[in-house]
Amino acid sequence: MKYIIAVIQPDRLDEVLKNLEEKEIHLVTVSNVVGRGRQKGIAEVYRGHKEQGSLLKKVKLEIAVNKAFVEPAVKAVIDGARTGQIGDGKIFVIDLPECIRIRTGEKGNMAIG
Amino acid sequence: MRLTLAIAVVVLLAAGTAFSETQQLVAGSLTSQNSTIDTGDTAWVLISAALVMLMTPGLAFFYGGLVRRKNMLSILMQCFMALCIISIQWVVCGYSLSFGPDQRGIIGGLDWTFLNGVGMTPNATYTATVPHEVFMMFQMMFAVITPALIIGAFAERMKFSAFVIFILLWATIVYDPITHWLWGDGGFLKNMGALDFAGGAVVHINAGMTALAAALVLGKRQGYPNGISPPHNLPFAALGAGLLWFGWFGFNAGSALKASGLAGNAFTVTHIAGATAGIVWSVLDWLRFKKPTTLGMITGAVAGLAAVTPASGYITPVGAMWIGVGAGVFPWLVVTCLKTKLGYDDSLDAFGVHGIGGIWGVLATGLWATKAINPDGADGLFYGNPLQLWVQAKAVLFTVIYSFVMGYVLLKFVDVVIKLRVTEHEERVGLDLTQHREAAYTIID
Numbered sequence: 311m312k313y314i315i316a317v318i319q320p321d322r323l324d325e326v327l328k329n330l331e332e333k334e335i336h337l338v339t340v341s342n343v344v345g346r347g348r349q350k351g352i353a354e355v356y357r358g359h360k361e362q363g364s365l366l367k368k369v370k371l372e373i374a375v376n377k378a379f380v381e382p383a384v385k386a387v388i389d390g391a392r393t394g395q396i397g398d399g400k401i402f403v404i405d406l407p408e409c410i411r412i413r414t415g416e417k418g419n420m421a422i423g
Numbered sequence: 424m425r426l427t428l429a430i431a432v433v434v435l436l437a438a439g440t441a442f443s444e445t446q447q448l449v450a451g452s453l454t455s456q457n458s459t460i461d462t463g464d465t466a467w468v469l470i471s472a473a474l475v476m477l478m479t480p481g482l483a484f485f486y487g488g489l490v491r492r493k494n495m496l497s498i499l500m501q502c503f504m505a506l507c508i509i510s511i512q513w514v515v516c517g518y519s520l521s522f523g524p525d526q527r528g529i530i531g532g533l534d535w536t537f538l539n540g541v542g543m544t545p546n547a548t549y550t551a552t553v554p555h556e557v558f559m560m561f562q563m564m565f566a567v568i569t570p571a572l573i574i575g576a577f578a579e580r581m582k583f584s585a586f587v588i589f590i591l592l593w594a595t596i597v598y599d600p601i602t603h604w605l606w607g608d609g610g611f612l613k614n615m616g617a618l619d620f621a622g623g624a625v626v627h628i629n630a631g632m633t634a635l636a637a638a639l640v641l642g643k644r645q646g647y648p649n650g651i652s653p654p655h656n657l658p659f660a661a662l663g664a665g666l667l668w669f670g671w672f673g674f675n676a677g678s679a680l681k682a683s684g685l686a687g688n689a690f691t692v693t694h695i696a697g698a699t700a701g702i703v704w705s706v707l708d709w710l711r712f713k714k715p716t717t718l719g720m721i722t723g724a725v726a727g728l729a730a731v732t733p734a735s736g737y738i739t740p741v742g743a744m745w746i747g748v749g750a751g752v753f754p755w756l757v758v759t760c761l762k763t764k765l766g767y768d769d770s771l772d773a774f775g776v777h778g779i780g781g782i783w784g785v786l787a788t789g790l791w792a793t794k795a796i797n798p799d800g801a802d803g804l805f806y807g808n809p810l811q812l813w814v815q816a817k818a819v820l821f822t823v824i825y826s827f828v829m830g831y832v833l834l835k836f837v838d839v840v841i842k843l844r845v846t847e848h849e850e851r852v853g854l855d856l857t858q859h860r861e862a863a864y865t866i867i868d
Contacts, residue, residue: 354653355712357722357772358759362649 311406311422312380314373317345318391318399323369326390330373333382337422339372349396368399374406376419460545461552463682468553468561471677474670475564479506479571481666485725486575488659489718489771491652493853494579495863501586505571508587509594513563514538520599522549522562525609530600548608550680561677562602569598569626573830575773576634577641577843580850583858585843589833593633597829601629601822616811617818618792618800620689621678623733623784624822631778632823633830634769640834641843643768645850657717664721668697671728675735688796689735692743693728696735699744700727703751711759719755726754726776730784734791737800742791749787754779782819789815 318326323340330338344365351364375383384401392398411421483502487495509517516536523531535541538559546555570590577586604612605619612624619625644651654660675693679686704723705715730750731743738746758775769775789812792803802808837843844850849857856862 355708355714355716356653356718357716358708358712359648359763361653 311409311419312375312377313404313406314371314375314380314383314387315402315404316371316373316387316391316399317343317368317401318371318387319393319397320367320369322391322393322398323371326371326387329386329390330383333379333386335373335375335379335383335386337374341370341372343368343370347397347400366397374409374422376422459552460554461681464550464552464680465554465557467682467686468550468557468677468680471673472557472561472564474673475561475568475677476506476670478564478667478670478674479503479568481663481670482568482571482574483663484659485663485667485721486578486660486771488656488661488663489654490578491853492655492864493855495655495855496859496861497583497854498574498578499863500583500859501574502571504587505574505590506567508591509567509570510563512591512594513559513566517566517594517599518559518562520595521566521602522559522607525603525607528609528611528614529603531603531607553680558680561680562606565622565626565674566594566598566602569622569630570594572626572630572773572777573634573637575771575776576637576769578770579854580641580644580844582841582843582845583854585837585841588841589837589843592833592837593830596833597633597826598625598629601625601825604821605818612818612821615817616801616814618737618788618811618815619733619785619818620736620788620800621675621732623730623781623788624818627729627732627777627781628785628819628822629781629826631774631776631781632826633834634773635767635778636827636831637834638767638769638774640831640838641768643766644770645847647768647770648763648766654718661717661721664725667725668728671697671732675732679736685736685797691740692738693731693735695740695743696731696747696750697724697728699747700724700730700750703748704755707751707755707759722758722772722776723751723755726750726780729777729780730787732781733785734788737788737792737797737803739791739793739796742793742805745791746784746787749783750780753783782823785815785819785822786812789813 327338345368346365351366353364354361371387373383380403387401408417409421410417479502483499487498490498514537516533518538518541519533519535520531523533523535526532541555541559543554543556545551545553546558550558570593602625604610605617605625606613671693672690676686676690679689701720701724705720708719709715727747727750731746734742734746754776757779758772762769762775788803790804792800792811793806794800794802801811804812834843845854845857
């Protein structure tokens with residue numbers, strides 16, 4: 311099992327979710343986050359005071375999948391999130407040792423689906 | 424300590440009751456002379472009092488939107504508590520000290536404490552056609568919002584207990600005398616001919632100068648200037664500015680104390696100055712910082728409204744535009760340039776907007792005032808009377824010095840007695856949680 315974390319542009323979320331749905335990947339958690347990358351943010355100015363170290367608003371997706379679904383999931387995110395502009399985001403894939411469905415107590419591959 | 428406080432309050436109230444019983448008879452005979460209530464005037468001043476009352480909650484949201492999330496409630500609480508405390512102070516002694524029978528031009532006597540003799544019939548000295556009690560309530564709302572304006576300077580770091588004691592002392596020792604100087608019958612600045620129609624000196628310079636003293640006495644917030652998060656809710660600030668603007672019609676046009684042409688003109692020039700300053704501030708932001716900002720626009724409008732306040736009963740619409748231009752330029756310079764250079768932390772720019780806006784407004788009254796608008800006023804410099812500018816300058820000088828010095832002394836006094844500032848840890852955690860055991864916003868449903 312793998313745990314995929316994707317940080318994307320907020321306006322690309324709907325597209326990414328649609329792509330994941332088409333690949334029958336339903337298990338996804340979405341949160342609003344702020345962060346920064348190599349691209350510079352737009353510094354806010356309040357009554358002439360420039361904010362330092364501005365962070366940009368992004369959306370973070372967390373997707374747990376069985377091994378067979380890693381490639382389709384990554385492709386779904388890239389297809390949906392890619393604009394070709396700087397700031398499109400990142401995908402991190404990490405090993406997932408365990409997954410438990412709270413309602414039934416099922417574990418591992420069964421629980422993820 | 425707490426018990427003594429409770430006993431003191433009870434004794435005070437008991438004294439008030441005894442007092443009012445003996446004075447009621449006198450009041451009855453005094454006020455029966457030929458003053459007639461005008462229903463239109465009375466209705467307008469009643470509504471104006473309610474409009475000015477709404478400015479304090481409006482200010483709460485204006486300021487509240489500008490602080491960090493963790494301090495939102497502390498601002499709302501301070502503003503609303505000012506509304507409660509100063510209202511009662513006004514009834515107990517504030518109104519009497521401000522408007523009561525004159526004592527050497529400096530302060531009002533104690534004859535009207537607990538509103539003795541302040542009843543349903545007009546007092547011709549102040550308003551021949553409006554019940555004395557209505558005039559008292561209208562003035563109460565000014566007494567409330569003035570200390571609330573100072574909050575902008577010490578936001579996010581003052582202990583609530585210190586705040587309560589400070590505003591009570593400040594209202595009694597600073598606000599009430601200055602009000603008497605300019606508005607009380609026999610007040611020495613009023614007798615000198617100083618014009619302050621609706622409180623440029625009484626309210627805005629007064630609050631602004633003590634605000635500067637507060638910024639200096641309390642010192643900077645931790646992390647100021649670069650480690651402070653931006654305003655947490657600018658829509659709230661805009662909402663608050665809208666409520667302030669709305670209330671300002673009562674503040675200025677209500678100060679005519681009649682439903683008259685003068686009230687209509689005050690209404691007009693108030694709006695014009697606010698609008699002009701909002702435009703000017705936006706243009707300056709645009710030129711200097713590349714973009715016109717929402718915060719800049721509403722700040723400019725408030726500065727314009729503050730600046731036109733003393734002039735609103737004496738100027739033409741064109742005069743109002745010029746005052747608006749100055750109110751866009753001078754506070755903008757102080758807030759965006761001078762403050763950062765000097766490094767004091769007037770957190771929400773109470774001094775920059777109200778102090779500077781007020782000084783400009785009181786001086787500008789000496790430039791653009793004309794008897795063509797108000798025969799009871801005076802002509803200013805541009806209408807052939809340079810002397811009025813000098814009189815206005817003296818009013819500014821007295822108010823600036825008294826408010827700054829006394830504000831400074833009172834803050835130092837409260838600091839020595841119970842400490843003004845929260846601990847470093849409390850400041851970091853936020854005043855909502857440490858001073859009130861509440862949070863403005865829940866994160867989890």
